[in-house]
Amino acid sequence: MGDLSPDEFRAAAHAAVDWIAEYLEDSQQYPVRSRVQPGDIRAALPPSPPDRPEPLEAMLRDFHGTIMPGITHWNHPAFFAYFANSGAYPGILGELLAAGLNANGMLWVTSPAVTELEQVTLDWLRQLMGLGEGWFGEITDTASVSTFYALAAARERAGFDVRTRGMAARADLPRLRVYCSEHAHSSIDKAVIALGLGHENLVKVRTDEQYRLRPDALAAAIAADVAAGFKPIAVVPCVGTTSITSIDPVPEVVRIAREHGCWVHVDAAYAGVAAIVPELRYLLDGVDGADSLVVNPHKWLFTPMDCSVLYTRDPQSLKQAFALLPEYLVTRTQDETVNLMDYGIQLGRRFRSLKLWMVLRAFGREGIAERIRHHCELAREFAGMVHFEGGWELTAPVTLSLVCFRRVQPGADETAIAAHNAAIMERVNARGQVYLSHTKLEGRYTLRLAIGNIRTDREHIELAWRELREAAALLERVA
Amino acid sequence: MGDLSPDEFRAAAHAAVDWIAEYLEDSQQYPVRSRVQPGDIRAALPPSPPDRPEPLEAMLRDFHGTIMPGITHWNHPAFFAYFANSGAYPGILGELLAAGLNANGMLWVTSPAVTELEQVTLDWLRQLMGLGEGWFGEITDTASVSTFYALAAARERAGFDVRTRGMAARADLPRLRVYCSEHAHSSIDKAVIALGLGHENLVKVRTDEQYRLRPDALAAAIAADVAAGFKPIAVVPCVGTTSITSIDPVPEVVRIAREHGCWVHVDAAYAGVAAIVPELRYLLDGVDGADSLVVNPHKWLFTPMDCSVLYTRDPQSLKQAFALLPEYLVTRTQDETVNLMDYGIQLGRRFRSLKLWMVLRAFGREGIAERIRHHCELAREFAGMVHFEGGWELTAPVTLSLVCFRRVQPGADETAIAAHNAAIMERVNARGQVYLSHTKLEGRYTLRLAIGNIRTDREHIELAWRELREAAALLERVA
Numbered sequence: 017m018g019d020l021s022p023d024e025f026r027a028a029a030h031a032a033v034d035w036i037a038e039y040l041e042d043s044q045q046y047p048v049r050s051r052v053q054p055g056d057i058r059a060a061l062p063p064s065p066p067d068r069p070e071p072l073e074a075m076l077r078d079f080h081g082t083i084m085p086g087i088t089h090w091n092h093p094a095f096f097a098y099f100a101n102s103g104a105y106p107g108i109l110g111e112l113l114a115a116g117l118n119a120n121g122m123l124w125v126t127s128p129a130v131t132e133l134e135q136v137t138l139d140w141l142r143q144l145m146g147l148g149e150g151w152f153g154e155i156t157d158t159a160s161v162s163t164f165y166a167l168a169a170a171r172e173r174a175g176f177d178v179r180t181r182g183m184a185a186r187a188d189l190p191r192l193r194v195y196c197s198e199h200a201h202s203s204i205d206k207a208v209i210a211l212g213l214g215h216e217n218l219v220k221v222r223t224d225e226q227y228r229l230r231p232d233a234l235a236a237a238i239a240a241d242v243a244a245g246f247k248p249i250a251v252v253p254c255v256g257t258t259s260i261t262s263i264d265p266v267p268e269v270v271r272i273a274r275e276h277g278c279w280v281h282v283d284a285a286y287a288g289v290a291a292i293v294p295e296l297r298y299l300l301d302g303v304d305g306a307d308s309l310v311v312n313p314h315k316w317l318f319t320p321m322d323c324s325v326l327y328t329r330d331p332q333s334l335k336q337a338f339a340l341l342p343e344y345l346v347t348r349t350q351d352e353t354v355n356l357m358d359y360g361i362q363l364g365r366r367f368r369s370l371k372l373w374m375v376l377r378a379f380g381r382e383g384i385a386e387r388i389r390h391h392c393e394l395a396r397e398f399a400g401m402v403h404f405e406g407g408w409e410l411t412a413p414v415t416l417s418l419v420c421f422r423r424v425q426p427g428a429d430e431t432a433i434a435a436h437n438a439a440i441m442e443r444v445n446a447r448g449q450v451y452l453s454h455t456k457l458e459g460r461y462t463l464r465l466a467i468g469n470i471r472t473d474r475e476h477i478e479l480a481w482r483e484l485r486e487a488a489a490l491l492e493r494v495a
Numbered sequence: 496m497g498d499l500s501p502d503e504f505r506a507a508a509h510a511a512v513d514w515i516a517e518y519l520e521d522s523q524q525y526p527v528r529s530r531v532q533p534g535d536i537r538a539a540l541p542p543s544p545p546d547r548p549e550p551l552e553a554m555l556r557d558f559h560g561t562i563m564p565g566i567t568h569w570n571h572p573a574f575f576a577y578f579a580n581s582g583a584y585p586g587i588l589g590e591l592l593a594a595g596l597n598a599n600g601m602l603w604v605t606s607p608a609v610t611e612l613e614q615v616t617l618d619w620l621r622q623l624m625g626l627g628e629g630w631f632g633e634i635t636d637t638a639s640v641s642t643f644y645a646l647a648a649a650r651e652r653a654g655f656d657v658r659t660r661g662m663a664a665r666a667d668l669p670r671l672r673v674y675c676s677e678h679a680h681s682s683i684d685k686a687v688i689a690l691g692l693g694h695e696n697l698v699k700v701r702t703d704e705q706y707r708l709r710p711d712a713l714a715a716a717i718a719a720d721v722a723a724g725f726k727p728i729a730v731v732p733c734v735g736t737t738s739i740t741s742i743d744p745v746p747e748v749v750r751i752a753r754e755h756g757c758w759v760h761v762d763a764a765y766a767g768v769a770a771i772v773p774e775l776r777y778l779l780d781g782v783d784g785a786d787s788l789v790v791n792p793h794k795w796l797f798t799p800m801d802c803s804v805l806y807t808r809d810p811q812s813l814k815q816a817f818a819l820l821p822e823y824l825v826t827r828t829q830d831e832t833v834n835l836m837d838y839g840i841q842l843g844r845r846f847r848s849l850k851l852w853m854v855l856r857a858f859g860r861e862g863i864a865e866r867i868r869h870h871c872e873l874a875r876e877f878a879g880m881v882h883f884e885g886g887w888e889l890t891a892p893v894t895l896s897l898v899c900f901r902r903v904q905p906g907a908d909e910t911a912i913a914a915h916n917a918a919i920m921e922r923v924n925a926r927g928q929v930y931l932s933h934t935k936l937e938g939r940y941t942l943r944l945a946i947g948n949i950r951t952d953r954e955h956i957e958l959a960w961r962e963l964r965e966a967a968a969l970l971e972r973v974a
Contacts, residue, residue: 018862019797019949020584022516028588029515033508036595037501050607054832057611065619066859072585075856079592083849086608087598098605098823101843103597105499106551109507111594113558115799116515118582119566126577128529129565132536140544157636158841168689182693183662184670191663202821206840209817210647212691214661259823314843318498320594321845338688342681344577344738344934344943348921353533361685362637364580364793366800370562377554380545383497442827455823464823470498 018069028072036108040091040471047448048092050085057086088451093471094479097445097453099258099286099418100468103320106378110371111320121365123345124353131356134369138325140376144384145291145311148304152331154359155323155368159285160203162310162326163252165360167194167207169308169333170250170279179337183212193217193241196252197229199259201283204252217246226413227262227457229253235272242276250279255299256287259455259464260412260420263287267302279333280306285324286468287416289317293385296392296416307333316388316417318470319375323368334359391417391467398465398477407488411457417467420457423488434461436491443487450480497548507551515587519570519950526927527571529564536565567930572950573958576924576932578737578765578897579947582799585857589850590799600844602824603832610835613848617804619855623863624770624790627783631810633838634802634847638764639682641789641805642731644839646673646686648787648812649729649758658816662691672696672720675731676708678738680762683731696725705892706741706936708732714751721755729758734778735766738934738943739891739899742766746781758812759785764803765947766895768796772864775871775895786812795867795896797949798854802847813838870896870946877944877956886967890936896946899936902967913940915970922966929959 020028060082090101103111121130138153156162171178176189183189192213196204198220208218219241222233238248251273253264266282273280282288282303288311291300303309308328313319328334339358341350357363376384395417402408402421412420422437441452441463453464465480499507539561569580582590600609617632635641650657655668662668671692675683677699687697698720701712717727730752732743745761752759761767761782767790770779782788787807792798807813818837820829836842855863874896881887881900891899901916917933920942924930932943944959 017865018583018858020588020857022520022584025584025588026512026516029512029591030509032588032591032595033505033512036508036592037505039595041501049604052607054603054607054828055611057608058615061612061615063615063618065623065855067861068859069862070856070859072857075585075853079849083608083612086606086611087596088604088606090597090599090606098601101597101599103594104497105501105504106554108591108594109499109504109511112508112511112587112591113515115582115587115590115594116511116518117566118569118580118799120569120580120800122577124533125528125567127565127567127569128531128533129536129562132534132565133540133562136537136540136542139542144544158843160840160842164689164840171691178691178693179688180694182670182696183691184665184668184693186663189663191661202819202824203840203842205819206817209658209819210643210840211689212650212657212662214657214663215659217661258821320597321599322843324843338685340681340684340688342737344932345681346933349533361639361643361682361689363639363682364637364801364803370558374554376544377549378499378551379497380547380549382546383548386496453823454825 020072024072043089043092046089046092048089048095048451049445049448050088051448052086057082091469093469093473094450094476095469096465096467096480097451099315099466101314101321102318102469102471104318104375104378104470106374107319107371110374114367114370117367119367121367122357122363123347123355125347125349130365130367131354133373134356135354137369137373137376141325142327144381145288145300146297147300150329151327153325153327154356156326156360157322157324159283159310159312159324160206162324163203163281163283164207164210165326165334166281166308166310166328167211167250168337169328169330170281171211171213172337173279173330173333174247174249190245190247191217192249193219193246194250194252195219195221195234195237195248197221197223197254197264199223199227199257199262200252200254201258204283223262227257227260229264229269231265231268231272234269238272238276248276248278250281252281252283255282255284256416259457261287261416261418262412263299263415266306270302270305279308282306282309285310285312286315289313290388290416292381293388313372316468317375317384319372323372331359387470391472394467394472394474394477395419397474398481401481411460411462419465420462422462430460437461437463439491440484440487443491444483447483450483499551503551522568522571525568525571527568527574527930528924528927529567530927531565536561570948572948572952573929573955574948575944575946575959576930578794578945580793580800581797581948581950583797583854583857583949585853586798586850589853593846593849596846598846600846601836601842602826602834604826604828609844609846610833612852613835614833616848616852616855620804621806623860624767624779625776626779629808630806632804632806633835635805635839636801636803638762638789638791638803639685641803642682642760642762643686643689644805644813645760645787645789645807646690646729647816648807648809649760650690650692651816652758652809652812653726653728669724669726670696671728672698672725673729673731674698674700674713674716674727676700676702676733676743678702678706678736678741679731679733680737683762702741706736706739708743708748710744710747710751713748717751717755727755727757729760731760731762734761734763735895738936740766740895740897741891742778742894745785749781749784758787761785761788764789764791765794768792769867769895771860772867792851795947796854796863798851802851810838866949870951873946873951873953873956874898877960880960890939890941898944899941901941909939916940916942918970919963919966922970923962926962929962
């Protein structure tokens with residue numbers, strides 16, 4: 017009672033496939049940002065579960081009628097907020113097959129293909145990004161978890177046996193410190209907090225006028241901390257920060273970190289895959305000297321959520337931080353194989369590499385490079401539009417596919433500028449044609465137009481520019 | 496270049512849907528446990544990625560020819576190892592739709608339906624399990640992460656501001672301790688290690704003759720630790736331990752924990768959902784007095800991987816442990832809405848509730864209860880077969896759908912018994928008709944037959960029993 021028959025599943029899934037293709041080709045019919053109000057979806061659903069099986073038709077009716085209006089369309093080609101996630105067709109196909117198999121790769125033996133395809137696919141991705149050999153890769157769900165694992169390994173490698181003894185009430189344990197730039201992502205803060213290192217032991221190093229971590233400031237911060245009795249354990253440079261895609265100088269960071277025995281974890285969650293484009297290969301210069309790296313194929317590599325990749329040159333430290341082998345997980349093959357449960361907290365592991373492998377094969381190096389290059393070109397074009405029109409300004413260099421900009425009016429102070437740009441953004445977002453987000457740079461309110469959706473083209477950035485100018489004009493007329 | 500056309504996607508995905516239905520109806524044609532050797536899959540795949548797009552046919556050929564032989568079939572009705580994961584058709588359909596939408600519910604506004612359907616669906620599940628009101632639920636990928644979050648909240652609630660100050664070099668911070676039974680899952684060890692509490696500060700409390708945590712031993716352990724200057728912060732009773740599905744006495748644990756201000760986190764990852772069956776409702780007795788609970792719909796609730804649920808009565812502590820709000824994530828609606836990024840490390844969040852919601856609706860309370868009840872009946876039947884045949888013994892009480900048992904020969908010592916049972920298991924698993932795993936109970940090697948696959952029926956346990964007896968007979972004849 018309750019499960020579908022194979023024929024019912026076939027019919028429903030065929031219809032879902034057709035609907036997905038239609039949705040992806042026609043996503044511009046939807047407002048990018050959902051228009052529902054808080055509580056609308058909840059109020060439209062029954063407060064209690066059914067006692068008896070419900071027909072599929074009822075569910076699908078609710079999916080289309082109730083759920084869809086509550087979706088913000090990350091697949092919409094005019095989704096320019098945050099960083100885009102968009103799923104290419106081969107990735108969706110991979111996800112479908114993986115859901116059908118429902119294989120769990122916690123141990124090698126519990127599905128050898130899950131472990132081995134993950135290792136092969138991540139080695140392919142390493143080659144595509146132009147990194148050297150000797151990197152061990154594993155898929156996690158998000159960059160936050162990848163970074164958390166990297167810093168757990170760093171904590172362990174620092175040599176205090178935190179794993180066994182913990183950090184409290186130890187005379188032999190100094191305060192451990194981690195360094196990143198003031199523009200590093202909040203996931204680094206969360207990792208430091210979760211590991212029990214203490215938020216105040218994450219040192220935010222000053223950046224230069226292009227929002228890049230300043231090596232001299234890093235060296236000075238580390239030296240001062242060492243003198244004060246702290247123990248530096250890790251530095252997290254970022255290739256493509258969230259607010260402005262600034263690029264920290266990884267080679268200098270590596271050199272400084274090495275002097276102090278620090279682990280270097282490179283956060284390239286968004287921008288790392290851009291190194292697949294030959295002329296952007298420099299983005300990962302120096303990364304081969306680091307200890308770990310995170311890149312997210314579910315961001316700019318057109319792979320459906322979730323798929324983050326943690327690479328490390330020191331898988332032993334990762335294992336030292338996490339591996340545990342209770343009797344019920346002992347297998348004959350454990351010593352000859354990689355068992356991915358040993359490299360993190362999670363035991364269950366779904367078959368995420370399948371979709372990534374299908375994306376890499378369907379596009380090939382050239383197909384991927386072509387799209388990422390195109391996004392960067394679109395960003396330069398949009399930046400040009402902003403730059404050449406009075407009353408608008410770029411607020412950060414355009415390094416990749418993100419444009420930071422804002423509207424400025426003569427004589428307006430920072431508070432007025434912030435309020436005006438927030439109003440422009442809200443108006444644009446509420447109209448539903450395009451979707452932008454914002455940040456603050458040194459206290460300056462800044463709009464962000466982030467290009468990364470596989471279906472974004474020139475017409476969409478032109479639309480964004482039109483919407484922005486119209487919103488500004490309207491608000492300024494009213495004021 | 497590279498992405499499929501909508502029509503190519505439709506054709507390929509329709510074929511994949513048909514194949515999945517065929518696969519699930521006919522999975523007995525496959526050996527349950529993959530027969531490949533370590534390195535086989537890797538060796539069969541090109542060592543480098545393609546430069547140019549590859550045709551879909553090539554990928555699908557490799558999927559069927561190379562990947563499939565490397566799959567261990569968790570969907571096979573004779574998968575009896577570990578705990579089963581099996582995906583019901585409505586769950587696969589939900590996963591397909593979610594992959595098509597690719598919505599990211601990091602904030603309420605980035606897809607209101609992701610946040611609100613998750614909250615509604617988890618409230619339904621709470622009601623189905625017979626828990627009281629006042630539980631906040633969130634979906635995580637695995638029970639390991641759910642437990643990690645719960646213990647992070649416990650660490651924070653202990654009142655030492657570990658979040659900001661960390662744990663090292665503090666005169667005011669005693670060693671924090673966590674308690675569980677000696678049969679608790681390794682995920683608790685991993686959480687304690689990751690949080691920097693130190694593995695030696697996880698106290699494994701003795702169990703009784705039915706492998707249940709002994710309240711008197713817990714009380715004594717806590718009292719001794721308090722006297723020695725430790726600070727107990729959490730107790731993790733388990734409803735359905737991994738080795739033997741023993742059930743710790745939650746009401747007594749809650750009472751003892753309360754006396755010491757400890758957080759109680761109930762690990763019911765496997766067995767919690769069985770409380771949906773009216774006569775098994777008692778499994779969660781006392782849980783309403785706990786602070787958090789983990790149950791995994793991707794185990795015994797027929798929802799495709801991954802889908803774990805963390806419930807807590809104290810979401811504020813979870814938020815206190817994790818919430819951070821950088822400017823680029825500030826939204827107008829943030830104060831009126833739940834933003835799920837605030838309750839854990841992960842920022843990105845895929846639309847996992849959709850598949851669970853579809854499973855709950857397709858089966859209804861009665862459909863779910865019927866299947867779980869049937870699995871428990873099958874376990875009792877299998878236990879009966881073992882019990883009534885000379886030369887075999889049950890090694891633990893059958894509480895739910897897991898049977899622990901082994902072959903014993905007159906005069907054999909423990910080493911010989913262990914070797915013999917390991918040989919029986921390996922022979923059975925190598926034949927590929929059924930798949931079992933093992934554990935050790937007080938040093939005694941024990942086979943495990945865990946029933947939880949939605950498609951398992953009487954014929955499959957009869958097959959398992961036949962395979963086991965034949966393997967034993969053959970090995971004993973040879974010896």
